[in-house]
Amino acid sequence: MKSLPQEDLYAKIFNSALVAIGTTDTKGNFSAVNPAWCKALGWTEEETNTLNIKDITLAEEQQTLNQELSKLAEGKVCSLRKTQRYKRKDGSIFWADLYRSALFNDKGKVMGILDIFVDIDVQVRSEKVQGELFQSLETLNKELSNANIGLKRQAKYDSLTGLYNRWVMLEMLNKEIISSLETNRGFAVGIADIDDFKKVNDTYGHDCGDLVLVKLTQSFLQKIRVTDSVCRWGGEEFLFLFSETTESGAMIVVERIRKAIEELIINYKGNQIKVTITIGVSFYNGQDHLDSKELVDRADKAMYEGKSSGKNKAVLYSNIP
Template structure:
């Protein structure tokens, strides 16, 4: 192919390609741009000849742009490919995938720089939208997780006292009875009931009664071991589960609980409200069922009330040897 034909082909490629091509001199002034560059930038080819690279670079990006330009001109790097922003004639910006290479003179000096780029603004925006969507999804998932945890808590805890509810206590009882059977170690169950609680509600209202139950729950949960369980059995009744313990050890705990309850004071108009609890305890070596153990603790608790209230009683006569 003859030389003029090659030059003509190059010219046609330069003019018809869909990628933008801009050629600058060593000072960064544009000397030639193709029609695709003009369409993307909003300048005519004639206008481009009066532009510097900085004129089509957002102000905040000019520092890094000038540094890369200097490295290319000096020959420190033969070429560079990067994503960068361009500033159009109308002041809008867009992202481009840019590849710049040097045009080398016969003596090895850099004569010009050729920059070829395509508009990747849609991809950048899509990635940004995707990141934002992922961020929102992450936030939604975290909110959903928190909601699920809250629902789980609500399903397992009494809404007023925040202690375990009756359903969970029954599950724990079944589990601990089976563990007691396997380990051949004793366990105790105690049932506590607030003495004369109806009078509290009748005389001071349910708000004061609720406050009394909340303060009571704090004492109950504070006085037990980390391996023990306590929950609201119903109304003003609270159930304790003491796994792998001795009868004497369980009695010490419920007596300590009873004493601490006596110290609770609830502010009321004109003074303070004090109240007491009666507690019944049943001790087993894993040889009975939930109904029997809880029923025995319940019977012991009512005997404590009949004996004068504000006391702890054990269903069994004396503590069995373990």
């Protein structure tokens, strides 16, 4: 069997690897990325010609990044491994294991840097949820002797879906407004309502309706970013909080949620149930003089605009005539 030349072999491994691989110069300017990198980060190979590693690095990590690049370029370290959050083209944030090493020429001089990303977002999200559940269970176990434990839990969580209730979300929203004013970073609020939910209850019964709410909750948690939150706002309504994002970034996530529900099939006693949702979105730019009620009211108005114009839509408040 004829073996491939070494350069061809390296190229084949680079292009067919399932993990994201990119090379940069010592300043962090990308020189090459593989298809898996483009898929994971959202940029095309052509777009990376003007991209720097700083463009996918969160602001709070920039100083550390500069120090790492400097140490690698000067040969003080040859490689490093770390786990941290990175930013995709659409503004969404994900967790990844990073393997970073210096590339040397035949004279032993550093000529560039090799980055290998392993996306562990699902793993981190799962561990985060499991951690929260474990903490919650541990707390419950300690408080079993307290006759008010049921009331305490009801004060925070929706009993059917396990999501935070509207009062907890309002507290989170007020904190997000304060944070946005301090940092000048925008965020978005979305209200989703199940289209024609009454027909589901009338046709299949309230047990089926409850199952639909639970299945939608599971889908929401899979599609939102690790930095986002969702609560059961009431009845068949859910409220989303999309932290540190832009209008376009929020709408990308919202559309991903809407499409996932549109494609969802729920099996109930031999019946395949399909539902859709309409989502209204309002944006807070860090300078608006809006309180949480006004922000939610805007999202609610956008949602009803979507309902009146055909349902199964995602509508941004600022786009309403």
